Amino acid sequence: MVQSSVLGFPRMGVNRDLKKATEAYWGGKLSQAELLAEGKRLRLEHWKLQKDAGIDIIPSNDFSFYDHVLDHIQLFSCIPDKYTKYNLDPIDEFFAMGRGLQKPQTDKDSAVDVPSLEMVKWFDSNYHYVKPTVQDGQKFKLKSDPKPVVEFLEAKEAGIITRPVLVGPVTFLALGKADRGQKVDPISLVEELLPVYEELLTKLKEAGAETVQIDEPSLVLDLPPRVKKAFKPVYEKLTGLGDKIPKLVLATYFGDIVHNIDVLPALSDVYGIHIDIVRNPEQLETVIGALGPKQLLSVGVVDGRNIWKTNFRTAVEKAEKAVQALGKDRVIIASSSSLLHTPHTLESEKKLEDEVKDWFSFAVQKTHELTTIAKAVTDGRFSVRDQLEANSKSIHARWISARTNDPKVKDRQSKITPVMFERKSPFPIRIAAQQKLLNLPLFPTTTIGSFPQTKEIRIQRNRFTKGEITAEEYEKFIEKEIQDVVKIQEELGLDVYVHGEPERNDMVQYFGERLTGYVFTTHAWVQSYGSRCVRPPIIVGDISRPAPMTVKESKYAASISNKPMKGMLTGPITCLRWSYPRDDIHQSVQAEQLALALRDEVVDLEAAGVYVIQVDEPALREGLPLRKGLERENYLSWAVKSFRLSVSGVQDSTQIHSHFCYSEFQDFFSAIAALDADVLSIENSKSDAKLLKVFVDEAYPRHIGPGVYDIHSPRIPSEEEIKDRIQEMLEYLSPEQLWVDPDCGLKTRQWKETKTSLINMVNAAKFYREKYAKAN
């Protein structure tokens, strides 16, 4: 029999229950016991739901209160001293690493002040994981009552035998980094770490686990030789333990493993291998050819990264190919990756039109797809004839739908000319014109766009969406919010203002809701990091802009400000990447359509008197194909072109900013430079300022604002701390080039900490402004 398998299930619950519980716990409104109970309830509900769908192999330990990599950091006691020294409850120590903790002294406890660990993108997704941070001489120790064992037993007690999911040792270390000031290469610690896996796996076996899913997605990357070499000793050692540990299914996803296929012989004693054949179907044959004589192949045929209904015909064909080669008992039908990246259930969507709703499949629906495909392969297609027929009808209907095709958009795309990618003059001429118009001081201060999205803002928007208040009332409310943030920025003494984005639910969804070719959902939330979720809009057809999207708010904000007001847009690549893209036309075509729509918006903003315009591209880096080579070059070429197409319609005196919130820009620095943005703001506060050296090496001529403080945490940076950061930056960047700004937008913060942090930031900038004014 061909079994069905899910690699991981979304954690939040049907109504974002986990988000609500964790935030209530952080806010002191839910006890620790209540939070833990809610986690348990959700796990059970998700296991049951998969069981009811008929899934044979159900994951456990895919749940997390924040992030599964962070779970492993705690599980292996890989915790920097700065967290352990406070003797916090394990769950609080866990959250302290995830989001930082700042607590005043009380009678009982001493004061706590720790920043979070670094958080970065999980491969090429919009999910963030907490980066393992290791020390020279790092030791590991298995935590007592290990989470994977506890959760396995929890499911077992409910009558469900699960397959625990672990991040594999090579990937865990390969994704890690040495702590600031430490020299250790994380992968060199693999021998230290291995005994902990041995102990954990032994305990899982004792608890009754027959198989374990061990995730080694790093195998899809270009691996440095020292990382690649680590697989052999690790898996020989583990499989050498024989029956003492569960059988291992080694899972890879988000890419192919063909370029690392020489690792496979070393893994031939591993029970099974999982590959993603949604993303890379062509790897199937090579991997089959490289399997050991008894090894299982888990084929990922249902997309864990997108929401399109699986095409049963092609999925079954691919699966049958594997069955022909290996036999029914050696093939597992699986999701391509964890379903973490898909929303919970389509059933919650009451407002979607039937026509498009029929094209989608969310996590719950995907579990049913998996069992149908497994049955088709086990018992023959006729055994699920009705499902196959309905599926092919739906796939066909989408194929021929008038919704997907807009000749006017295609026509405009065909008329794009090379000059449309170029600003009128080179940077030196532009910056002189901008300086004349804007008259900014040295070390200009600004923010990245959003100000706190308060409860009140969300409530009013919710009331407006539900029709409880009118459009005029909502507009009035937004205007008042804009007035408030303008006034606050005046008081803070910032130099370039923003309107604060109060009207936006999300920087991508907001645009999705205003563009033709998109549909959006009401409940389709996906975890982005910790308790934070996004509702990616869905691109179903050709994209165009029926009317201006942001002009009203920005124009109003500019009209009430005595300093330059920065207009705020989300760039084409970010709109694309943080939406669910179409799978029927190339992403470059969708990006170009978005770029044309945004170009019109940029030009309209300028015409409305907004002379600083920021086009955010935080997803540019994450879209980079995971492996070096032609695919990467192609991506960079069309991604850069889309950005340039979107911003190049303006005069020299209009200053174009762009923003990125990641610090790993070394490997595609040339693309960042090619954007030709006048000012870049980049996340930098959690990384070594040394990373900025690339700007020196490449003689980057334009302006840069490396973030001076982390915005993911409520922790307030001191003025001294910010001054130190600026001082470090000045080792690499000239004072004429440097802007002072936070790492990213402030929407997730509270006003209290926001104001204090910005006061400290502005004071730090003023300090350097004076210092350099005197020096000249």
Ligand SMILES: Nc1nc2c(c(=O)[nH]1)N[C@@H](CNc1ccc(C(=O)N[C@@H](CCC(=O)N[C@@H](CCC(=O)N[C@@H](CCC(=O)O)C(=O)O)C(=O)O)C(=O)O)cc1)CN2
């Ligand atoms: N798409 C996207 N990806 C991104 C980012 C981003 O900003 N957007 N930023 C980076 C980091 N990721 C982030 C992701 C989410 C959030 C975030 O703040 N999310 C909000 C939801 C934002 C949103 O869509 N809000 C809606 C809906 C809010 C809501 O929950 N409303 C209530 C009702 C109102 C209430 O009583 O509060 C409901 O629907 O039940 C709105 O404001 O209108 C959250 O999880 O809380 C922040 C950063 C990387 N990736």
Ligand code: MET
């Ligand atoms: C994730 S990048 C965020 C940029 C956006 N302008 C904001 O400030 O929220």
Ligand SMILES: [Zn+2]
């Ligand atoms: Zn950002």
